[in-house]
Amino acid sequence: MFGVLLVHGKPEAYNYDGEVTIALSDWYHRTAHENELWHLSKVARGVPPYPDSGLINGVGRYPCPYAKIQGRPCDTTLQLRPVFQFQRNKTYRVRLLNTGAVAAYNFSIDGHSLQTIEADGIDVRTPIVADIVPIAAGQRYSFLVRCNEASNNGSRYLIRANLRKESLLLIDGWNINQYPEALMGDVTAVLQCVDKDLSQQASRAVVTTEQHTCDDVVPPRSGSEDLIYLDEMALAPLDGISAPDHVDEDFMVSAVFFEGPEDNIRRGAFNYTPFKLPDDEPLLMKVIDGKSIADAYHLKIEYGSVVQLVINNPFFGPHPFHLHGHHFWIMGMGEWYDGDYDPSRHNLTVNGVKRDTVVVQEQSWAVIRFVADNPGLWTFHCHIDWHNLSGMSLVFLEGKEIVRDQIKVPEEAQRVCNLHSRSRDPHRFTHKSSTIKRGSINRHVHL
Template structure:
């Protein structure tokens, strides 16, 4: 549909969005506070699935990292201290947080910042303009697979839906080899583009592995250290269950025995349609919130996260993991009803070794969540037009060293080795072709057609914005064909920031480019992102060069890499101590500009 054909309704929608942003910002400042954390990152020893690892990346000695909780409108301040013993760089990306007005805080290494060198400290500080379920993780290579991640929960006061308590559940795959070992293997011809096969699956950082097979690999394994989480709840109450898949590769079928799941949030977006289902599929990086009612007749129920083994590519004899058959697909925790005099919403741990059996659950007769049946609570549909359309084909190719790499449109992404992309844009530099930068104007409506003609599904994540999913194909539906698929597209479907494109299939997404900055779009199978299945959207190039300023903190972090002579904005004011006010003011100004543009 052309822009002129629908200008009146589309302008009204964008005007309404802008007014909502202003109202939300003004309301959120009334009771805002600064939520402060210090994250000391280094290696610890541990056996989270019973198998000993001497290099688990922990935050303040804790794996998984601590859960951050804050309220809408708060300022989050995190001091990241890099004490990783082998000298690695690091960074933290705040997954799902758009960073409107604070693009330097996105945490994507060499895109929005220089990585933090070993032995130094970096302060992240930004205002939380979005409520919902998020997470944070390292954005340096595949470093977060060593354990550098945690949940980030932003509460709305009041929430859209009423409930009595909440539970936060993380799902992850786990590797016995370090990220560096897996990275080195994956970027060799021997890997043939196949990701490292996970060793185990976990709920809230706990899992299990067959110790008899660990011994064959000369690994120490102790069944007495294998355990699972128990979540205590009270009867006849409503709980919000926040589920986050922080995996590097694996998708899960999530369910709770004896309980129906009502979906109320998708990737930080409140859902209007509370569709009751028996289970839901979560690809890597996706999040959901479900309401459950604790009115069952039993005291204990299994929480299940069954690995979708069929989505894991395995070629016989081609993997760094020589025991893929050891992966136990039945990952569980326990939902337990307790008496009213026992505090609820507390976690405990119970022994659960690899030798214990999990009762099978037949999913064939159960209802699976269809995300396209969901819609945003605010009721705003996708704009009925687009200003720019891009067609991306995800795939693989062999480079000059016979390494099979991920790519879009035969253009493998490569990070710059000097100034971060955001700094280059601020300085007016020309970006290298290898960063696959697509320019869009400020407030453009952008449609992206994603085709996946190869084997295996891909969860694609966009930094800096959420998007409407207009439509998606099933397995083996082929590439997007307007003649066949246009009638299936919907403007009122789900809105999120990570979409799963099935094997040999397609998806169409649409977003409003209302956030000036450089934002990466990449496969969140971390091994594919590592090898080049990524690109960038440059939103509002003119606005970036005129209005975006690289923070003093960002310049200081880059100076540790001897890049101070490359960042020629030293005369700009230090905004690192005023992020709360500056990012908030910038967001309001952006919304006001959008109103002027569409009046």
């Protein structure tokens, strides 16, 4: 199960008449447990389970002949795609999210440009116009869209979320998904322009569905040679604040895959150390209690410092890396096969995009910078679920003394932990309930 949570924490930076939310995802016919067991086995060799379908707002399609081979039911009357109705003289905010486990997409709307106004919750200073927007797992964007001048009442335009199969991997053609060729990467919805007054919809676009089966052919997009891809680095934040021009703490990590000597299972890791969740107390509780946590799993940073992280990806596949608790400036990023970061030949900028998820391309690099202004224990991980599962994660321990002295475990968290651990030690957790207050913002513990 998943859903979309919209947080309105400040006045709108741009005017629009209505809005619509589009959630992209991938879909598996096997259970999460089956996929996890396979991925954490020797035969997987670090390759994620190959998805069966791409979905828009939870609906999509799959070839029935392949379903029949597997003994699965396949009813084409239940294969759908969304239809979004826009009033022709209105401007709409399109909120786009990639909630998938692994798949990246190229998003576009035929006959329309996308004015990008937000990335990962950060408003953009000037709308950046693009025809195609690449979006990786965990990333979010907002666009302003208005039915073009050539539209009439009832005009229809394809919304395309082309699943980027080149980012999906197979080893010798083998995967838990025995039919990867059945994946239909041309995932679509429809933008329908209408004259009727939609004002009674509480500023929301009207969303319906229509039948779209595995037998329907998606027409190619015309004029593809002139399409403009989004220049992510041009998305300067609205507040005009650039990245700090100095660095207090500098770290370098490499995203790697390797076979551990204990079980010969190929795992994801940073610097050849796969992250492992504790089997007793959560890490935050250990810090609050003054207990030690493994040095290999965390990077200790001082509260208020400027932190720079160099991320190298020397192996196969791109990685969307996500940081909890902060937004960061992307100082620079390489193209595919650009090699590790080298300050002698790679330039950085303080005026790059600010967001919380950065894609590091295959055999390439990225450099991010953030201000450590939020005490806590914050995860930094690959947003491909399978890589995170196998260990491509670490935590920033930020303001250790502040965490230990001022953050306490809320009563509800204590109650749940006691229930979980009662069979071992019913008196393990004895913390008092409180919150840490900084300025006018109450910050509750993120477990």
